[in-house]
Amino acid sequence: MDQLASLHAPHLMVLTGASRGLGLAMARQWLRSPGRLLIAVARHPEAALAGWAQQHGSACQSWALDLADAPAAAQRLSDWLATLSAGALASATLLNNAGVLSPLGPVGTSGAAELSNALRVGLEAPMLLTAAFLRGTEGWSARQTGGVKVLNISSGLGRRAMAGSAAYCAAKAGLDHFSRAVALEEAQRPHPARIVSLAPGVVDTDMQIQLRASDPTAFPDRLRFVQLKEAGLLDSAEVAASKVLAWLDRADFGVQPVADVREG
Template identity: 30%
Template sequence: MIIITGTSRGIGKAVAEHYLSRDEKVIGIGRNHPISHPNYSSINCDLSDPDAVDQISFPQLGEEPIIFIHNAGILGKVDYFERLESKEIAQVMQVNLFAGATILQQLLKKLPKDQSFKCIFISSGAGKNPIASWASYCASKAAVDLFCQTIQLEEQELGRNDFHCLSVAPGVVDTDMQATIRESNQNSFSEVERFKEYKNSNQLYSTELVAKKLLKLIHETPLNQVLYSLRDIEL
């Protein structure tokens, strides 16, 4: 069973479709569900709403291996931190970290300690290197890295032996988020020209490539750490 947040487009949709092509059962969590497949089921939820996320419940998951991928993420308003409203900052943290953490906690409570369980949070290079005008996003992705490391440590101590919690940076991907970045005003985002050049010089990964690399990491790579970059995964 594969559980994925944010399957309406981008990386999440590509990953879901890859799993469906392998005859896996997929549960998508989010506001929109354009995927139509007999093995796809959906949970409608606005991940920016903490109360809505708290209400998520899962059907009987059985004893099969479970993979949870918290892919949903938002950049937030691209502008200098002193110009942001507190609700804009909170929304980024809620979608990028807290929503996934809430779902993960429910799964950890529900699944037996001996059931195979892999949890993957999509992180970012922006969580390791500061980018002006992305303070909320950078902070949320840095938090994802340490959160996943801590959960891995805790679950080892609690005796969950067939468990991996991964924080995976996909690289710079050709998604709607990148399109939004390129539309930023120079006065709000000093590096906008660099991101335009990524697109113009074909340096962006396709969502299809990212999905293939992510599945290879999850299913074919010896998992001996928590932090990974898909740049290091060769097809």
């Protein structure tokens, strides 16, 4: 509440997976503009974000949460949103970025705990956080101007199946269809929240390193990802972050609930 009070017409973003890769790049870029409050969710938060935010006239709270316990994470968000007044924020965004790539290989070789964790972090947590966010922002004045948004980071693998990554493909495909359904629900409301499940393109992150280092017998498409790297066709986390945030700012955000930054 103190951080909100110190900002003029603050803009809120709740961002999961904010401690590294694409998530950290989005956090830093979004905080460059003054009057913003970031709730940075990660198992091991990046401590430097608070100082970065302060330098740019914004603020950052870090929540150390394991999204494998999705109900607890959603309850934390719900409780915090309940402390805010309906007119406190000019805009509010939930950006579900966190995901898990379980060990690569046929689904029959994966352990039950690994598969469960991939779906809990990649699909259950975004669903529960979205539900808490939509419930918590009901009646907010920001809804009247289209300022309440949910952006889910999806993947091309949610739309094109790939052997050796069944759990990740399933989580992202589920995220896409979940977003379509929520968009239909919100369209029935007088002041709907806007939701998009967005594929960010091919980004050179730790996940790409894992794909390139995999056993080709377990992950038949390994060579494709090696070639993408060698050809310089991967976006850096910083470039990908700028594309995602630009999509978030589009006037037509939410018209198509499932999209890809490469579609223009």
